[in-house]
Amino acid sequence: MLAIVIPYYKLTFFEQTLESLANQTDKRFKVYIGNDASPENLVDLLEKYEGKFDFAYHRFEENLGGTSLVQQWERCIELSRNEEWIMILGDDDVLGETVVASWYENYEYFNLKSNLVRFASKLIFEKSNTISSIYTHPDWEIATDSFYRKLREVSRSSLSEYTFSRESYEKYGFYDYPLAWNSDDRAWLEFSDDKPIYTINSSVVFVRMSSLNITGNRDNILHKNLSEIQFYKFLISNKFKFYDNKERLEIIKKYGKEIKRTRDLNFLEWIFIVYYCLIFFNVGYLKKGFSMLFNK
Known part of the structure:
Protein backbone atom coordinates (compact mmCIF):
# COMPACT_ATOMS: atom_id res chain seq x y z
CA MET A 1 0.00 0.00 0.00
CA LEU A 2 2.95 2.36 0.69
CA ALA A 3 5.80 2.82 -1.81
CA ILE A 4 8.97 4.54 -0.62
CA VAL A 5 10.78 5.85 -3.69
CA ILE A 6 14.44 6.87 -3.41
CA PRO A 7 16.07 8.80 -6.27
CA TYR A 8 19.66 7.80 -5.53
CA TYR A 9 22.89 9.57 -6.49
CA LYS A 10 25.09 10.10 -3.42
CA LEU A 11 26.58 7.29 -1.33
CA THR A 12 27.89 9.46 1.53
CA PHE A 13 24.89 9.20 3.86
CA PHE A 14 22.91 6.50 2.09
CA GLU A 15 23.68 3.72 4.53
CA GLN A 16 22.00 5.75 7.28
CA THR A 17 18.92 6.04 5.05
CA LEU A 18 18.86 2.28 4.46
CA GLU A 19 19.45 1.57 8.14
CA SER A 20 16.43 3.68 9.06
CA LEU A 21 14.31 1.60 6.69
CA ALA A 22 15.63 -1.64 8.14
CA ASN A 23 14.74 -0.36 11.62
CA GLN A 24 11.10 0.35 10.85
CA THR A 25 8.86 -1.36 13.36
CA ASP A 26 6.29 -2.00 10.61
CA LYS A 27 7.61 -3.49 7.37
CA ARG A 28 4.47 -3.00 5.26
CA PHE A 29 6.19 -0.96 2.58
CA LYS A 30 8.27 -1.50 -0.53
CA VAL A 31 11.29 0.59 -1.44
CA TYR A 32 12.13 1.47 -5.05
CA ILE A 33 15.69 2.75 -5.57
CA GLY A 34 16.45 4.51 -8.86
CA ASN A 35 20.18 5.03 -9.41
CA ASP A 36 20.72 8.20 -11.46
CA ALA A 37 23.88 6.87 -13.19
CA SER A 38 25.90 7.57 -10.06
CA PRO A 39 29.67 7.01 -10.30
CA GLU A 40 29.61 5.55 -6.75
CA ASN A 41 29.13 1.78 -6.45
CA LEU A 42 25.97 0.89 -4.56
CA VAL A 43 25.67 -2.85 -5.08
CA ASP A 44 27.83 -4.00 -2.15
CA LEU A 45 25.86 -1.81 0.27
CA LEU A 46 22.51 -3.09 -1.02
CA GLU A 47 23.64 -6.69 -0.51
CA LYS A 48 24.06 -5.89 3.18
CA TYR A 49 20.34 -5.07 3.41
CA GLU A 50 18.97 -8.01 1.44
CA GLY A 51 16.13 -9.57 3.45
CA LYS A 52 15.91 -6.70 5.96
CA PHE A 53 13.12 -4.98 4.04
CA ASP A 54 11.49 -5.34 0.63
CA PHE A 55 13.22 -3.32 -2.08
CA ALA A 56 13.75 -3.18 -5.82
CA TYR A 57 16.81 -1.60 -7.41
CA HIS A 58 17.32 -0.18 -10.90
CA ARG A 59 20.31 1.63 -12.33
CA PHE A 60 19.58 4.18 -15.06
CA GLU A 61 22.42 4.51 -17.56
CA GLU A 62 21.77 8.19 -18.27
CA ASN A 63 22.05 10.86 -15.59
CA LEU A 64 18.86 12.89 -15.55
CA GLY A 65 18.96 14.66 -12.19
CA GLY A 66 21.73 16.93 -13.43
CA THR A 67 19.35 18.51 -15.92
CA SER A 68 15.92 17.82 -14.41
CA LEU A 69 15.53 16.53 -10.90
CA VAL A 70 11.76 16.32 -11.33
CA GLN A 71 12.15 13.97 -14.30
CA GLN A 72 14.41 11.79 -12.17
CA TRP A 73 11.69 11.69 -9.49
CA GLU A 74 9.15 10.74 -12.13
CA ARG A 75 11.09 7.86 -13.62
CA CYS A 76 11.81 6.53 -10.13
CA ILE A 77 8.08 6.64 -9.32
CA GLU A 78 7.50 4.68 -12.53
CA LEU A 79 9.53 1.83 -10.98
CA SER A 80 6.80 1.38 -8.37
CA ARG A 81 3.80 -0.88 -8.84
CA ASN A 82 0.22 -0.29 -7.72
CA GLU A 83 0.78 1.12 -4.25
CA GLU A 84 -1.90 3.70 -3.47
CA TRP A 85 0.45 5.98 -1.53
CA ILE A 86 3.96 7.21 -2.31
CA MET A 87 6.81 8.78 -0.37
CA ILE A 88 9.88 10.24 -2.12
CA LEU A 89 12.74 9.87 0.34
CA GLY A 90 16.02 11.71 -0.15
CA ASP A 91 19.14 9.54 -0.32
CA ASP A 92 20.56 11.37 2.70
CA ASP A 93 17.39 11.62 4.82
CA VAL A 94 16.38 9.30 7.65
CA LEU A 95 13.06 7.95 8.91
CA GLY A 96 12.32 7.64 12.60
CA GLU A 97 11.66 3.99 13.38
CA THR A 98 7.88 4.42 13.87
CA VAL A 99 7.14 6.40 10.69
CA VAL A 100 5.56 3.51 8.77
CA ALA A 101 3.81 2.09 11.85
CA SER A 102 2.21 5.42 12.72
CA TRP A 103 1.16 5.90 9.07
CA TYR A 104 -0.86 2.66 9.23
CA GLU A 105 -2.16 3.45 12.71
CA ASN A 106 -3.61 6.71 11.36
CA TYR A 107 -4.81 5.34 8.04
CA GLU A 108 -8.49 5.25 9.00
CA TYR A 109 -8.33 8.92 10.00
CA PHE A 110 -6.94 10.29 6.74
CA ASN A 111 -8.07 7.78 4.10
CA LEU A 112 -10.47 9.46 1.64
CA LYS A 113 -10.24 12.69 3.68
CA SER A 114 -6.79 13.79 2.53
CA ASN A 115 -4.39 13.31 -0.37
CA LEU A 116 -1.37 14.38 1.68
CA VAL A 117 0.00 13.00 4.94
CA ARG A 118 3.10 14.51 6.51
CA PHE A 119 5.23 13.79 9.55
CA ALA A 120 6.94 15.96 12.10
CA SER A 121 10.53 16.70 11.12
CA LYS A 122 13.96 17.54 12.46
CA LEU A 123 16.93 18.94 10.59
CA ILE A 124 20.36 17.28 10.68
CA PHE A 125 23.08 19.91 10.27
CA GLU A 126 26.16 18.27 8.80
CA LYS A 127 28.52 21.20 9.44
CA SER A 128 27.83 21.48 13.17
CA ASN A 129 26.87 17.83 13.66
CA THR A 130 23.69 18.89 15.48
CA ILE A 131 19.97 18.16 15.18
CA SER A 132 17.28 20.82 15.34
CA SER A 133 14.30 20.89 17.65
CA ILE A 134 11.17 19.22 16.30
CA TYR A 135 8.88 20.89 13.74
CA THR A 136 5.25 19.93 14.24
CA HIS A 137 2.07 21.01 12.46
CA PRO A 138 -1.69 21.19 13.03
CA ASP A 139 -3.35 17.78 12.73
CA TRP A 140 -5.44 19.10 9.85
CA GLU A 141 -4.37 22.11 7.79
CA ILE A 142 -5.38 23.70 4.49
CA ALA A 143 -2.44 23.56 2.06
CA THR A 144 -2.45 27.31 1.38
CA ASP A 145 -2.28 27.99 5.13
CA SER A 146 0.58 25.54 5.47
CA PHE A 147 2.57 27.25 2.75
CA TYR A 148 1.93 30.70 4.23
CA ARG A 149 3.40 29.53 7.54
CA LYS A 150 6.49 28.43 5.61
CA LEU A 151 6.64 31.79 3.84
CA ARG A 152 6.59 33.54 7.22
CA GLU A 153 9.39 31.22 8.38
CA VAL A 154 7.40 29.92 11.32
CA SER A 155 7.36 26.45 9.78
CA ARG A 156 9.27 24.35 7.27
CA SER A 157 8.51 21.80 4.59
CA SER A 158 10.42 19.60 2.18
CA LEU A 159 9.87 16.53 0.05
CA SER A 160 10.86 13.64 2.30
CA GLU A 161 8.39 14.12 5.15
CA TYR A 162 5.28 13.78 2.95
CA THR A 163 3.33 10.84 1.59
CA PHE A 164 0.87 11.52 -1.22
CA SER A 165 -1.82 9.55 -3.00
CA ARG A 166 -0.94 8.07 -6.36
CA GLU A 167 -4.25 9.38 -7.69
CA SER A 168 -3.33 13.00 -6.90
CA TYR A 169 0.15 12.53 -8.37
CA GLU A 170 -1.23 11.13 -11.60
CA LYS A 171 -3.71 14.00 -11.81
CA TYR A 172 -1.21 16.86 -11.30
CA GLY A 173 2.37 15.61 -11.40
CA PHE A 174 5.36 17.66 -10.26
CA TYR A 175 6.00 20.97 -12.01
CA ASP A 176 9.55 21.06 -13.37
CA TYR A 177 11.08 24.16 -11.77
CA PRO A 178 14.87 24.66 -12.01
CA LEU A 179 16.60 22.34 -9.49
CA ALA A 180 13.05 21.22 -8.50
CA TRP A 181 13.15 24.17 -6.10
CA ASN A 182 9.52 24.85 -5.07
CA SER A 183 8.35 21.83 -7.09
CA ASP A 184 7.27 20.15 -3.85
CA ASP A 185 5.60 23.35 -2.56
CA ARG A 186 3.52 23.57 -5.72
CA ALA A 187 2.75 19.86 -5.57
CA TRP A 188 1.28 20.10 -2.08
CA LEU A 189 -0.88 23.04 -3.14
CA GLU A 190 -2.18 21.07 -6.13
CA PHE A 191 -2.18 17.50 -4.81
CA SER A 192 -4.32 18.56 -1.84
CA ASP A 193 -7.17 19.19 -4.29
CA ASP A 194 -9.15 21.25 -1.73
CA LYS A 195 -8.65 18.60 0.97
CA PRO A 196 -6.61 19.38 4.10
CA ILE A 197 -3.15 18.01 4.84
CA TYR A 198 -3.14 15.45 7.65
CA THR A 199 -0.14 15.48 10.00
CA ILE A 200 1.27 12.69 12.14
CA ASN A 201 3.26 14.51 14.80
CA SER A 202 4.11 11.36 16.76
CA SER A 203 6.79 10.25 14.27
CA VAL A 204 9.74 12.15 12.85
CA VAL A 205 11.53 12.36 9.50
CA PHE A 206 15.12 13.64 9.76
CA VAL A 207 16.07 15.90 6.85
CA ARG A 208 19.77 16.44 6.24
CA MET A 209 21.24 19.86 5.55
CA SER A 210 24.65 19.47 3.92
CA SER A 211 26.81 20.98 1.22
CA LEU A 212 26.04 17.91 -0.90
CA ASN A 213 22.33 18.58 -1.31
CA ILE A 214 20.48 21.36 -3.12
CA THR A 215 19.13 23.01 0.02
CA GLY A 216 22.55 23.35 1.59
CA ASN A 217 24.51 24.23 -1.58
Whole structure:
Protein backbone atom coordinates (compact mmCIF):
# COMPACT_ATOMS: atom_id res chain seq x y z
CA MET A 1 0.00 0.00 0.00
CA LEU A 2 2.95 2.36 0.69
CA ALA A 3 5.80 2.82 -1.81
CA ILE A 4 8.97 4.54 -0.62
CA VAL A 5 10.78 5.85 -3.69
CA ILE A 6 14.44 6.87 -3.41
CA PRO A 7 16.07 8.80 -6.27
CA TYR A 8 19.66 7.80 -5.53
CA TYR A 9 22.89 9.57 -6.49
CA LYS A 10 25.09 10.10 -3.42
CA LEU A 11 26.58 7.29 -1.33
CA THR A 12 27.89 9.46 1.53
CA PHE A 13 24.89 9.20 3.86
CA PHE A 14 22.91 6.50 2.09
CA GLU A 15 23.68 3.72 4.53
CA GLN A 16 22.00 5.75 7.28
CA THR A 17 18.92 6.04 5.05
CA LEU A 18 18.86 2.28 4.46
CA GLU A 19 19.45 1.57 8.14
CA SER A 20 16.43 3.68 9.06
CA LEU A 21 14.31 1.60 6.69
CA ALA A 22 15.63 -1.64 8.14
CA ASN A 23 14.74 -0.36 11.62
CA GLN A 24 11.10 0.35 10.85
CA THR A 25 8.86 -1.36 13.36
CA ASP A 26 6.29 -2.00 10.61
CA LYS A 27 7.61 -3.49 7.37
CA ARG A 28 4.47 -3.00 5.26
CA PHE A 29 6.19 -0.96 2.58
CA LYS A 30 8.27 -1.50 -0.53
CA VAL A 31 11.29 0.59 -1.44
CA TYR A 32 12.13 1.47 -5.05
CA ILE A 33 15.69 2.75 -5.57
CA GLY A 34 16.45 4.51 -8.86
CA ASN A 35 20.18 5.03 -9.41
CA ASP A 36 20.72 8.20 -11.46
CA ALA A 37 23.88 6.87 -13.19
CA SER A 38 25.90 7.57 -10.06
CA PRO A 39 29.67 7.01 -10.30
CA GLU A 40 29.61 5.55 -6.75
CA ASN A 41 29.13 1.78 -6.45
CA LEU A 42 25.97 0.89 -4.56
CA VAL A 43 25.67 -2.85 -5.08
CA ASP A 44 27.83 -4.00 -2.15
CA LEU A 45 25.86 -1.81 0.27
CA LEU A 46 22.51 -3.09 -1.02
CA GLU A 47 23.64 -6.69 -0.51
CA LYS A 48 24.06 -5.89 3.18
CA TYR A 49 20.34 -5.07 3.41
CA GLU A 50 18.97 -8.01 1.44
CA GLY A 51 16.13 -9.57 3.45
CA LYS A 52 15.91 -6.70 5.96
CA PHE A 53 13.12 -4.98 4.04
CA ASP A 54 11.49 -5.34 0.63
CA PHE A 55 13.22 -3.32 -2.08
CA ALA A 56 13.75 -3.18 -5.82
CA TYR A 57 16.81 -1.60 -7.41
CA HIS A 58 17.32 -0.18 -10.90
CA ARG A 59 20.31 1.63 -12.33
CA PHE A 60 19.58 4.18 -15.06
CA GLU A 61 22.42 4.51 -17.56
CA GLU A 62 21.77 8.19 -18.27
CA ASN A 63 22.05 10.86 -15.59
CA LEU A 64 18.86 12.89 -15.55
CA GLY A 65 18.96 14.66 -12.19
CA GLY A 66 21.73 16.93 -13.43
CA THR A 67 19.35 18.51 -15.92
CA SER A 68 15.92 17.82 -14.41
CA LEU A 69 15.53 16.53 -10.90
CA VAL A 70 11.76 16.32 -11.33
CA GLN A 71 12.15 13.97 -14.30
CA GLN A 72 14.41 11.79 -12.17
CA TRP A 73 11.69 11.69 -9.49
CA GLU A 74 9.15 10.74 -12.13
CA ARG A 75 11.09 7.86 -13.62
CA CYS A 76 11.81 6.53 -10.13
CA ILE A 77 8.08 6.64 -9.32
CA GLU A 78 7.50 4.68 -12.53
CA LEU A 79 9.53 1.83 -10.98
CA SER A 80 6.80 1.38 -8.37
CA ARG A 81 3.80 -0.88 -8.84
CA ASN A 82 0.22 -0.29 -7.72
CA GLU A 83 0.78 1.12 -4.25
CA GLU A 84 -1.90 3.70 -3.47
CA TRP A 85 0.45 5.98 -1.53
CA ILE A 86 3.96 7.21 -2.31
CA MET A 87 6.81 8.78 -0.37
CA ILE A 88 9.88 10.24 -2.12
CA LEU A 89 12.74 9.87 0.34
CA GLY A 90 16.02 11.71 -0.15
CA ASP A 91 19.14 9.54 -0.32
CA ASP A 92 20.56 11.37 2.70
CA ASP A 93 17.39 11.62 4.82
CA VAL A 94 16.38 9.30 7.65
CA LEU A 95 13.06 7.95 8.91
CA GLY A 96 12.32 7.64 12.60
CA GLU A 97 11.66 3.99 13.38
CA THR A 98 7.88 4.42 13.87
CA VAL A 99 7.14 6.40 10.69
CA VAL A 100 5.56 3.51 8.77
CA ALA A 101 3.81 2.09 11.85
CA SER A 102 2.21 5.42 12.72
CA TRP A 103 1.16 5.90 9.07
CA TYR A 104 -0.86 2.66 9.23
CA GLU A 105 -2.16 3.45 12.71
CA ASN A 106 -3.61 6.71 11.36
CA TYR A 107 -4.81 5.34 8.04
CA GLU A 108 -8.49 5.25 9.00
CA TYR A 109 -8.33 8.92 10.00
CA PHE A 110 -6.94 10.29 6.74
CA ASN A 111 -8.07 7.78 4.10
CA LEU A 112 -10.47 9.46 1.64
CA LYS A 113 -10.24 12.69 3.68
CA SER A 114 -6.79 13.79 2.53
CA ASN A 115 -4.39 13.31 -0.37
CA LEU A 116 -1.37 14.38 1.68
CA VAL A 117 0.00 13.00 4.94
CA ARG A 118 3.10 14.51 6.51
CA PHE A 119 5.23 13.79 9.55
CA ALA A 120 6.94 15.96 12.10
CA SER A 121 10.53 16.70 11.12
CA LYS A 122 13.96 17.54 12.46
CA LEU A 123 16.93 18.94 10.59
CA ILE A 124 20.36 17.28 10.68
CA PHE A 125 23.08 19.91 10.27
CA GLU A 126 26.16 18.27 8.80
CA LYS A 127 28.52 21.20 9.44
CA SER A 128 27.83 21.48 13.17
CA ASN A 129 26.87 17.83 13.66
CA THR A 130 23.69 18.89 15.48
CA ILE A 131 19.97 18.16 15.18
CA SER A 132 17.28 20.82 15.34
CA SER A 133 14.30 20.89 17.65
CA ILE A 134 11.17 19.22 16.30
CA TYR A 135 8.88 20.89 13.74
CA THR A 136 5.25 19.93 14.24
CA HIS A 137 2.07 21.01 12.46
CA PRO A 138 -1.69 21.19 13.03
CA ASP A 139 -3.35 17.78 12.73
CA TRP A 140 -5.44 19.10 9.85
CA GLU A 141 -4.37 22.11 7.79
CA ILE A 142 -5.38 23.70 4.49
CA ALA A 143 -2.44 23.56 2.06
CA THR A 144 -2.45 27.31 1.38
CA ASP A 145 -2.28 27.99 5.13
CA SER A 146 0.58 25.54 5.47
CA PHE A 147 2.57 27.25 2.75
CA TYR A 148 1.93 30.70 4.23
CA ARG A 149 3.40 29.53 7.54
CA LYS A 150 6.49 28.43 5.61
CA LEU A 151 6.64 31.79 3.84
CA ARG A 152 6.59 33.54 7.22
CA GLU A 153 9.39 31.22 8.38
CA VAL A 154 7.40 29.92 11.32
CA SER A 155 7.36 26.45 9.78
CA ARG A 156 9.27 24.35 7.27
CA SER A 157 8.51 21.80 4.59
CA SER A 158 10.42 19.60 2.18
CA LEU A 159 9.87 16.53 0.05
CA SER A 160 10.86 13.64 2.30
CA GLU A 161 8.39 14.12 5.15
CA TYR A 162 5.28 13.78 2.95
CA THR A 163 3.33 10.84 1.59
CA PHE A 164 0.87 11.52 -1.22
CA SER A 165 -1.82 9.55 -3.00
CA ARG A 166 -0.94 8.07 -6.36
CA GLU A 167 -4.25 9.38 -7.69
CA SER A 168 -3.33 13.00 -6.90
CA TYR A 169 0.15 12.53 -8.37
CA GLU A 170 -1.23 11.13 -11.60
CA LYS A 171 -3.71 14.00 -11.81
CA TYR A 172 -1.21 16.86 -11.30
CA GLY A 173 2.37 15.61 -11.40
CA PHE A 174 5.36 17.66 -10.26
CA TYR A 175 6.00 20.97 -12.01
CA ASP A 176 9.55 21.06 -13.37
CA TYR A 177 11.08 24.16 -11.77
CA PRO A 178 14.87 24.66 -12.01
CA LEU A 179 16.60 22.34 -9.49
CA ALA A 180 13.05 21.22 -8.50
CA TRP A 181 13.15 24.17 -6.10
CA ASN A 182 9.52 24.85 -5.07
CA SER A 183 8.35 21.83 -7.09
CA ASP A 184 7.27 20.15 -3.85
CA ASP A 185 5.60 23.35 -2.56
CA ARG A 186 3.52 23.57 -5.72
CA ALA A 187 2.75 19.86 -5.57
CA TRP A 188 1.28 20.10 -2.08
CA LEU A 189 -0.88 23.04 -3.14
CA GLU A 190 -2.18 21.07 -6.13
CA PHE A 191 -2.18 17.50 -4.81
CA SER A 192 -4.32 18.56 -1.84
CA ASP A 193 -7.17 19.19 -4.29
CA ASP A 194 -9.15 21.25 -1.73
CA LYS A 195 -8.65 18.60 0.97
CA PRO A 196 -6.61 19.38 4.10
CA ILE A 197 -3.15 18.01 4.84
CA TYR A 198 -3.14 15.45 7.65
CA THR A 199 -0.14 15.48 10.00
CA ILE A 200 1.27 12.69 12.14
CA ASN A 201 3.26 14.51 14.80
CA SER A 202 4.11 11.36 16.76
CA SER A 203 6.79 10.25 14.27
CA VAL A 204 9.74 12.15 12.85
CA VAL A 205 11.53 12.36 9.50
CA PHE A 206 15.12 13.64 9.76
CA VAL A 207 16.07 15.90 6.85
CA ARG A 208 19.77 16.44 6.24
CA MET A 209 21.24 19.86 5.55
CA SER A 210 24.65 19.47 3.92
CA SER A 211 26.81 20.98 1.22
CA LEU A 212 26.04 17.91 -0.90
CA ASN A 213 22.33 18.58 -1.31
CA ILE A 214 20.48 21.36 -3.12
CA THR A 215 19.13 23.01 0.02
CA GLY A 216 22.55 23.35 1.59
CA ASN A 217 24.51 24.23 -1.58
CA ARG A 218 24.97 28.00 -1.99
CA ASP A 219 26.25 27.61 -5.58
CA ASN A 220 22.67 27.20 -6.79
CA ILE A 221 21.42 30.66 -5.74
CA LEU A 222 20.61 31.96 -9.25
CA HIS A 223 18.64 28.84 -10.18
CA LYS A 224 16.76 28.96 -6.88
CA ASN A 225 15.94 32.63 -7.50
CA LEU A 226 14.51 31.83 -10.94
CA SER A 227 12.40 29.05 -9.43
CA GLU A 228 11.12 31.39 -6.70
CA ILE A 229 10.02 33.98 -9.29
CA GLN A 230 8.17 31.37 -11.35
CA PHE A 231 6.58 29.78 -8.28
CA TYR A 232 5.27 33.01 -6.77
CA LYS A 233 3.80 34.01 -10.11
CA PHE A 234 1.90 30.69 -10.05
CA LEU A 235 0.81 31.32 -6.45
CA ILE A 236 -0.57 34.76 -7.28
CA SER A 237 -2.27 33.54 -10.45
CA ASN A 238 -3.87 30.44 -8.96
CA LYS A 239 -4.12 30.64 -5.16
CA PHE A 240 -4.59 34.33 -4.33
CA LYS A 241 -8.28 33.87 -3.55
CA PHE A 242 -7.44 31.66 -0.57
CA TYR A 243 -5.57 34.45 1.24
CA ASP A 244 -6.70 37.63 2.97
CA ASN A 245 -5.40 41.08 1.99
CA LYS A 246 -2.55 41.09 4.49
CA GLU A 247 -1.35 37.71 3.27
CA ARG A 248 -1.69 38.78 -0.39
CA LEU A 249 0.53 41.78 0.23
CA GLU A 250 3.15 39.52 1.79
CA ILE A 251 3.05 37.23 -1.24
CA ILE A 252 3.32 40.12 -3.73
CA LYS A 253 6.16 41.57 -1.66
CA LYS A 254 7.96 38.23 -1.82
CA TYR A 255 7.44 38.02 -5.60
CA GLY A 256 8.85 41.51 -6.15
CA LYS A 257 11.74 40.89 -3.76
CA GLU A 258 12.81 37.73 -5.61
CA ILE A 259 12.84 39.60 -8.93
CA LYS A 260 14.81 42.50 -7.47
CA ARG A 261 17.51 40.16 -6.19
CA THR A 262 18.95 40.13 -9.71
CA ARG A 263 17.22 42.91 -11.69
CA ASP A 264 14.43 45.49 -11.83
CA LEU A 265 10.85 44.47 -12.56
CA ASN A 266 10.05 44.60 -16.27
CA PHE A 267 6.92 46.11 -17.80
CA LEU A 268 4.97 42.84 -18.03
CA GLU A 269 5.73 42.03 -14.40
CA TRP A 270 4.41 45.42 -13.32
CA ILE A 271 1.25 44.85 -15.37
CA PHE A 272 0.87 41.40 -13.80
CA ILE A 273 1.11 42.85 -10.28
CA VAL A 274 -1.25 45.75 -11.01
CA TYR A 275 -3.81 43.40 -12.59
CA TYR A 276 -4.03 41.11 -9.57
CA CYS A 277 -3.99 44.03 -7.17
CA LEU A 278 -6.94 45.61 -8.97
CA ILE A 279 -8.88 42.34 -8.81
CA PHE A 280 -8.30 41.59 -5.13
CA PHE A 281 -7.72 44.92 -3.37
CA ASN A 282 -9.95 47.94 -2.94
CA VAL A 283 -8.48 51.28 -4.04
CA GLY A 284 -7.48 52.38 -0.54
CA TYR A 285 -5.74 49.12 0.23
CA LEU A 286 -4.12 49.09 -3.21
CA LYS A 287 -2.67 52.56 -2.64
CA LYS A 288 -1.37 51.50 0.77
CA GLY A 289 0.15 48.35 -0.69
CA PHE A 290 1.98 50.16 -3.48
CA SER A 291 3.29 52.75 -1.05
CA MET A 292 4.62 50.01 1.24
CA LEU A 293 5.94 47.59 -1.34
CA PHE A 294 7.14 49.51 -4.36
CA ASN A 295 8.35 52.94 -3.33
CA LYS A 296 11.96 53.55 -4.27
